[in-house]
Amino acid sequence: xxxxxxxxxxxxxxxxxxxxxxxxxxxxxxxxxxxxxxxxxxxxxxxxxxxxxxxxxxxxxxxxxxxxxxxxxxxxxxxxxxxxxxxxxxxxxxxxxxxxxxxxxxxxxxxx
Amino acid sequence: xxxxxxxxxxxxxxxxxxxxxxxxxxxxxxxxxxxxxxxxxxxxxxxxxxxxxxxxxxxxxxxxxxxxxxxxxxxxxxxxxxxxxxxxxxxxxxxxxxxxxxxxxxxxx
Numbered sequence: 001x002x003x004x005x006x007x008x009x010x011x012x013x014x015x016x017x018x019x020x021x022x023x024x025x026x027x028x029x030x031x032x033x034x035x036x037x038x039x040x041x042x043x044x045x046x047x048x049x050x051x052x053x054x055x056x057x058x059x060x061x062x063x064x065x066x067x068x069x070x071x072x073x074x075x076x077x078x079x080x081x082x083x084x085x086x087x088x089x090x091x092x093x094x095x096x097x098x099x100x101x102x103x104x105x106x107x108x109x110x111x112x
Numbered sequence: 113x114x115x116x117x118x119x120x121x122x123x124x125x126x127x128x129x130x131x132x133x134x135x136x137x138x139x140x141x142x143x144x145x146x147x148x149x150x151x152x153x154x155x156x157x158x159x160x161x162x163x164x165x166x167x168x169x170x171x172x173x174x175x176x177x178x179x180x181x182x183x184x185x186x187x188x189x190x191x192x193x194x195x196x197x198x199x200x201x202x203x204x205x206x207x208x209x210x211x212x213x214x215x216x217x218x219x220x221x
Contacts, residue, residue: 004154033209042200042211043155056207090154099143099204103154 002026004104006091012110013081021076021107025093031055032074033101034066035090043090049074086111118201118215126220131188133215135201136181142204144177144184149198149214158186158199191219 005024013019025032031050035043048056049068063079072093078085088108092101119134137144143162147155161168161177161184168175174187188195196219201212 035209035211042214044211045209048207048209050207058208092155099145100157100160101145101155101209102157103147105154 004091004093004102006089006104006107008107009105010108010110012112014112015081015083017081017111018077018079019081019109021078021089021091021109023074023076023091023093023104025072025074025091026095026102028095029093029102030072030096031094032068032072033092033094034074034076035092036060036085037088037090037106039087046076081111083111085109118199118212120215121213122216122218124218124220125191127191127193129191131191131195131217131219133186133199133217135184135186135212137184137201137203137210137212138182139203139205141179144175145202145204146173146175146184146186147200147202147211149200150196155200188217191217193219193221195219 007022033048034046037043045058046060047066052068066076068074088106090103090106092103094101117136125131141163143160145160146158149155159170159175161175172189177184198214198216200214203210
């Protein structure tokens with residue numbers, strides 16, 4: 001089975017622009033979570049979606065939003081990009097009722 | 113802010129030695145997990161220990177949990193160069209996952 005996939009792998013944007021990152025979970029996984037990982041730090045939780053509903057939200061500004069589609073894939077949107085948004089964005093999926101998360105390879109975003 | 117704090121921040125050992133890293137957290141938990149990350153890419157789940165468990169083994173990994181001290185340790189025995197990576201502990205509150213700051217392990221051949 002394919003693992004969690006994310007696209008694109010790398011992205012360069014300028015301040016003020018908008019970005020959309022995409023994630024496809026492992027087949028059968030209904031839960032998707034998004035994380036931001038700044039260089040040298042641990043992942044910071046942004047959102048969790050389950051069955052297309054937001055189930056958890058971390059301490060991120062409203063510039064960050066996400067959604068989950070009927071096929072359980074997900075998008076993370078970030079508006080009005082700041083230099084500090086430069087990071088590795090990770091997506092993880094989980095089977096229903098389990099705590100273990102399966103991570104994708106991430107999207108590396110650079111904001112100039 | 114991150115709940116878990118790993119200690120040490122960095123660790124360098126020789127191949128064949130054991131590596132121990134520690135994690136402290138702040139609130140009550142249902143379970144605690146350890147993940148490995150190679151070269152800033154995706155994380156790989158290593159082991160999950162529930163709050164009613166004190167010790168768990170998986171291959172060369174041994175995890176302990178002390179809920180009274182709000183701490184956990186990960187022991188990797190007979191380390192290999194391939195174990196070189198960053199290791200993170202993670203706890204979950206209701207639908208929210210909190211990762212620690214990580215321990216960077218370097219195993220020298």
